[in-house]
Structures are given as structure tokens and as C-alpha cells.
Amino acid sequence: MTTTQPTSTKQDILQHLLKKGQATAHQLADRFEISPQATRRHLKDLETEGLIEYRSVQNGMGRPQHIYYLSRQGRSQFPNNYDEFALSFLDTLAQTVGEKQVKEVLRKQWERKAEDYTKQVGNGLLLERVTRLVELRRSEGYMAELLPIEDNQCEKYILAEHNCAISGVAESYPSVCGHELEMFSVVLPDCTIERTHWMNHGEHRCGYLIKAK
Structure with missing residues (x-):
């Protein structure tokens, strides 16, 4: 058709x-x-x-x-540019060196990503940094947005991602989602980060609660 x-x-x-x-x-x-x-x-x-x-x-x-x-x-009409090649590469790598080594490669990749994000997010007020993080994620195809939460006790936000640019990889290698959570924690060390929504669990978006410590 x-x-x-x-x-x-x-x-x-x-x-x-x-x-x-x-x-x-x-x-x-x-x-x-x-x-x-x-x-x-x-x-x-x-x-x-x-x-x-x-x-x-x-x-x-x-x-x-x-x-x-x-x-x-x-x-699939929305950006997921990394999926086809990355998934094929990871499958080949798993067949060649084993699953344990693939998990180590993925962990190293997210450590590098966290370092890059940290440099680009920089210093400043929390709102400025999370806004910059959302812009970076959006530029990579995650269709991200920032949702402020009213709280008199502390500064809170929801980082919502309505599209996963690596959905195929995440389905086959869900550990990348855990690394993503760790990555945000490194980029925003003065915050606690909690997952609120997860596409891998059938929800229509991924969501992260960002809470100032």
C-alpha cells in the first residue's frame, strides 16, 4: 500500500x-x-x-x-534515527563478545553522554539548566518538554519525552533507560531524579521528576 x-x-x-x-x-x-x-x-x-x-x-x-x-x-514517523543501525550493531556486538560486554559498552556511552550534556548545560539557576537540557533532548528527536510543578517547599519539574529516539534499542536493551536516569543525575547533581512514566511499560511517554535537593 x-x-x-x-x-x-x-x-x-x-x-x-x-x-x-x-x-x-x-x-x-x-x-x-x-x-x-x-x-x-x-x-x-x-x-x-x-x-x-x-x-x-x-x-x-x-x-x-x-x-x-x-x-x-x-x-515510526517521528525521529528515531539511531535505531536501525544501532540495534543491528549491538546485536552483532552481543554475538561477537557477549551480552556482558555490550552492557559495559552502553554504560560507557552514557557516561560520555553525561559528560557532554554537563558541559553544554553549564552552571546557573536550576530552571536555566533544565531548560537547556530539554532543548538538547528535543534536538535529538525526543520531543521533550518541561512541566513546572507548584511546590512551596522546593523547586520541581517534570521532564516529559513524548518520543523516544532510540525506542528500538530501548526495547531490546532496556538497561539504556537505567543509564539515562543515571545520566540526568550526573548532569543535575543538585537534584534527585525519579522516573514517573516509561514507554517500555506501555505508557505514552517517558517522564522524569526533577526535584531540587
């Missing part, structure tokens, strides 16, 4: 579903200020192209409501 290039509105819908995880046709129509009929045509096209799926939810006595979300193919 030949997949047509999504229109701007279709791409907007895909990005919204990537970010929010799911939405109804009515919610999408309101979000993009287009008619419900036009929204359903876009959704039908995206479903035909295999980019989205839906599940039906019964609300009361009325017709079932369709909840739309990205398919695996839909997620």
Missing part, C-alpha cells in the same frame, strides 16, 4: 496523539478548530494508512466513542 504524505493538519493530529497519548475526534476538532466531519476524514485517512488505531468505549446508552492513538507505524 502506498502511503501518502500527511497534510499539515494530519501531521498536527499525529503530533498531538504522540504528545497526549490518545484523543477523541471531538477533542481533536476542538483542538485544531476544524469541523467534526473534516476531523473524521483525516482520522479515516490516517487509519487507512496504518498510522493510527482506535478502541471503542461505551458511554451510557449512546453510541460507543472511538479513542484514537498512534500505531507502531505511526510512532
Whole structure:
């Protein structure tokens, strides 16, 4: 089947579903200020192209409501530049030197990444540093955003990543996600970092709670 290039509105819908995880046709129509009929045509096209799926939810006595979300193919439309080569390389490396050595290579890689991030994030106020970290992650295809949390006791943020640029690697080698958590802790040594969401557990984003010590 030949997949047509999504229109701007279709791409907007895909990005919204990537970010929010799911939405109804009515919610999408309101979000993009287009008619419900036009929204359903876009959704039908995206479903035909295999980019989205839906599940039906019964609300009361009325017709079932369709909840739309990205398919695996839909997620693949977003940056994951490292996946194909990196996964093939790691599989070959595992066959050659063994799983233990591969885990060591991955650990070394994230140590280098943490060093690079630390240099680029620099010093300054926590908000300045986490904002710079989000910019770095976004430039690498993670579709990251910073969500402030109101707390009178200390400074808190959620670093949310709505797309994983290395999702294929993370599925096959989940230890990279643990190294990622360690990496953020190195880059922000005056903070505690906790994972709040994880795509590998079926959630629609990865999330990290950043809390000033």
C-alpha cells in the first residue's frame, strides 16, 4: 500500500496523539478548530494508512466513542534515527563478545553522554539548566518538554519525552533507560531524579521528576 504524505493538519493530529497519548475526534476538532466531519476524514485517512488505531468505549446508552492513538507505524514517523543501525550493531556486538560486554559498552556511552550534556548545560539557576537540557533532548528527536510543578517547599519539574529516539534499542536493551536516569543525575547533581512514566511499560511517554535537593 502506498502511503501518502500527511497534510499539515494530519501531521498536527499525529503530533498531538504522540504528545497526549490518545484523543477523541471531538477533542481533536476542538483542538485544531476544524469541523467534526473534516476531523473524521483525516482520522479515516490516517487509519487507512496504518498510522493510527482506535478502541471503542461505551458511554451510557449512546453510541460507543472511538479513542484514537498512534500505531507502531505511526510512532515510526517521528525521529528515531539511531535505531536501525544501532540495534543491528549491538546485536552483532552481543554475538561477537557477549551480552556482558555490550552492557559495559552502553554504560560507557552514557557516561560520555553525561559528560557532554554537563558541559553544554553549564552552571546557573536550576530552571536555566533544565531548560537547556530539554532543548538538547528535543534536538535529538525526543520531543521533550518541561512541566513546572507548584511546590512551596522546593523547586520541581517534570521532564516529559513524548518520543523516544532510540525506542528500538530501548526495547531490546532496556538497561539504556537505567543509564539515562543515571545520566540526568550526573548532569543535575543538585537534584534527585525519579522516573514517573516509561514507554517500555506501555505508557505514552517517558517522564522524569526533577526535584531540587
